Amino acid sequence: MTQAAPLLPETARANTLVARRLGIDTRREAVIFMRKDCHVCRSEGFTAHARVRVANGKNAIIATLYQITSELLLPGEAGLSESAWQTLSVEDGGPITVSHARPLDSMSTVRARIYGNRVAEDDMQPVIDDIVAGRYSDIDIAAFITVCASLPLNDAETVALTRAMVNAGDTLHWPTSPIVDKHCIGGLPGNRTTPIVVAIVAACGLTMPKTSSRAITSPAGTADTMETLAPVALDIVQMRRVVEREGGCIVWGGAVRLSPADDILIRVERALDLDSEGQLVASILSKKVAAGSTHLVLDIPVGPTAKVRSDESAKALASFLSRVGAAFGLETRIVLTDGAQPVGTGIGPALEARDVLSVLQVSRNAPVDLRDRSVRLAGALLELGGAASAGDGEAKAAKVLGDGRAWAKFRDICEAQGGMRTPPEAAHRRPVLAAEAGTVTKIDNRRIAKVAKLAGAPDAKAAGLEMHVRLGDTVEAEQPLYTIHAETPGELAYALEYAATNGDIVGSG
């Protein structure tokens, strides 16, 4: 009903500032720093913590605003965090425009879910796309994560979330089939079966292009461990070449953008210490579907301090994973394993790599549990992928490992990835001793992992710890329970202090 009064666009749009790179790492969060007395802040009515739209030509992002009351910036300047700088591809001194961010349409889906409505198939993609594009603030993401836990995602929503996460990133396609993969569901220190399984399975002729993650909350991810044995930061072209030549690889997934929403969601889940099954299933399966996998073996360690604590919940999770996987044509087999204590002797990148080597080399001292688990998982994959008939998988896996073919394949893969390396050794070590004689009745996986992290793992590759006892062992007073490895005296002291104030990490009944 109204008639436009003449506009003054040149005034209204004079929201231009000069960009300055401040060299501030805020991770993925885009942050813009503007003077509080800046003409844009004043005319737009911006206050600190506002979400604003920052544009460099056609490139635009949504950023969080912090306001400068000092001389950190000159009048007319705006500072950008590293992530904002890179996404906008702006030049130092180049012009950027800042305006109010429009409300995100996809947040209405999150709000509707808060009020109890299920997310329709088509509504999930815009949510995930906005999250990956950095348009959601931490507050927005936290609301999404929270409401996916308070009203658990059902099958249809989990399928929709998985699909949206796949679509939001790169996808790999392979000329052969089957493409096999394995995944372990969280929480068991030292459970580094992947390099061994890949070597066995590839030696048997299956294709297993394995991308692994670095540690998020653990003392080592497979990529961290593998990096002490060979380069892992391969791009997709290099990765393809390795797989074509050797039938398998063990590389870091970071160079390929498989399900990039996953890391963003996991960071917030971790901050909230929330585990929601639907999110977990979408997180795992989106990476596998994006990687082009057709057959997947899932290792679910079950134990009192593992992520999954009872056979019952393991089976429920397994069933959920299989149902959602089936929606993507992914055949899954679940292997429940013992999650009562750490696997192998080493915990930390290099220490775990040493265990992997000793199993592959069929050394006399190789940890039996790591070997047995690897054979079991490889056997399941051989059967699932059609390289062994039902019931014969384990025997075949054991043979290929025992006769050195797996070790030969592993060396070939390492060479193809850029050359084999020798894992580093830590300069500072100190044993933690038993205070009294007894029988080991419990080992706390979570706090064992914490000791290894305080010692510097995974960033300090040689850091971590070496276990000397297992459940059921009898120990004398003063007998070493485990040895802490660190690269610096400070980190050694940290880990020791924590071990001293947590005397029951290894407990006697």
Next chain:
Amino acid sequence: MTQAAPLLPETARANTLVARRLGIDTRREAVIFMRKDCHVCRSEGFTAHARVRVANGKNAIIATLYQITSELLLPGEAGLSESAWQTLSVEDGGPITVSHARPLDSMSTVRARIYGNRVAEDDMQPVIDDIVAGRYSDIDIAAFITVCASLPLNDAETVALTRAMVNAGDTLHWPTSPIVDKHCIGGLPGNRTTPIVVAIVAACGLTMPKTSSRAITSPAGTADTMETLAPVALDIVQMRRVVEREGGCIVWGGAVRLSPADDILIRVERALDLDSEGQLVASILSKKVAAGSTHLVLDIPVGPTAKVRSDESAKALASFLSRVGAAFGLETRIVLTDGAQPVGTGIGPALEARDVLSVLQVSRNAPVDLRDRSVRLAGALLELGGAASAGDGEAKAAKVLGDGRAWAKFRDICEAQGGMRTPPEAAHRRPVLAAEAGTVTKIDNRRIAKVAKLAGAPDAKAAGLEMHVRLGDTVEAEQPLYTIHAETPGELAYALEYAATNGDIVGSG
């Protein structure tokens, strides 16, 4: 079972850095900036966005970490945001120590609620105390807010939340009784009855120590409007003096820390655009209980673009408010009012103040709706507070307003607060015209408020708009519908641009 190896505390605790004030306003969020290559980041394994504990002697806060990759800080320095700087009371160049933040115990209450458990009475206080102390990140607060909306707070939880919010701040105590108060539940531009109601009620001998807020999302809060008429930033001692002398005041609540959790929760609710009834009730009542009120009249405007959209939901909300209020001995009366269109003619601090003055001065042009609403609310308060018998409140209020006693009382209050002021006038004005003839059938409260904000309200006190039409009016083409007032040409242009692209803000049927 373990025995402590000797510790190296001097190494382990060498987490000291030199504090630098960076002059960065992050609002309440405490932020610490540390060099990525700093020894503390490396030894502690900190990454950007980590939550860390920052201590200055016994003073400690939890802050969000951003990492500097430039020369913004020298080695050994750490920069602090303004809020962190002030809370820690550190000196420039003084030592601070940084360490891992321990998980917050109270977050287990939030997590339990996410998983469907109600919050027990005793568990609410630690949550609110941690929030007020700045120990919750935005992610944590968002999870709390979200889950209070997805599983709505019940009566017991709302009482517990209200009590926790009261306890977390200052509380006022008055020697007399009753202490009356009024509150309007959101969303109606120009509904500035408070100064008029206080003047009438205080003129009738009741005690009404009114603390008001500044605008959060609206073009003017009562404090913003009142500030154009008298000083409002009074501390508690000054406020007491005014109330003792005049029986009433209209001051800004910001100098008194009544329910400080409220602002923190509201910021996140607003970011999520979530309205949860339990949060709303706790927000309103915690401020009133903390202010020492005993009798409260609640104005709930109901209309298609008001916060409350139907009589039914208004009555449900009213009942919820009364029940929770009763738990604190607060007597409440709810007045449902017409929320279909803005009240008075002015929208924006000074423009609303002019309406207030014209009602108090019984001017011929005084807006009838503002006058009638004020009389109705004052009448309800007079009856509730025992200064009028049932059914006589409105007549008494009208009389005191009509014979000039309310106006005299208002001037006395303004003088007691520091001296009466004349509201400023805007230098730049432009009418928005009707495109065609017709009858006004709708006025969009939300977008009308938006136009006033784009024009500069509430920071620019003279900015806002003046309504020329009301629902049911017939207008000719080119007849002014409303006039935009701004202090700068840029802001005028903004508001005009928005008005032009939103031609149906004032609509004809």
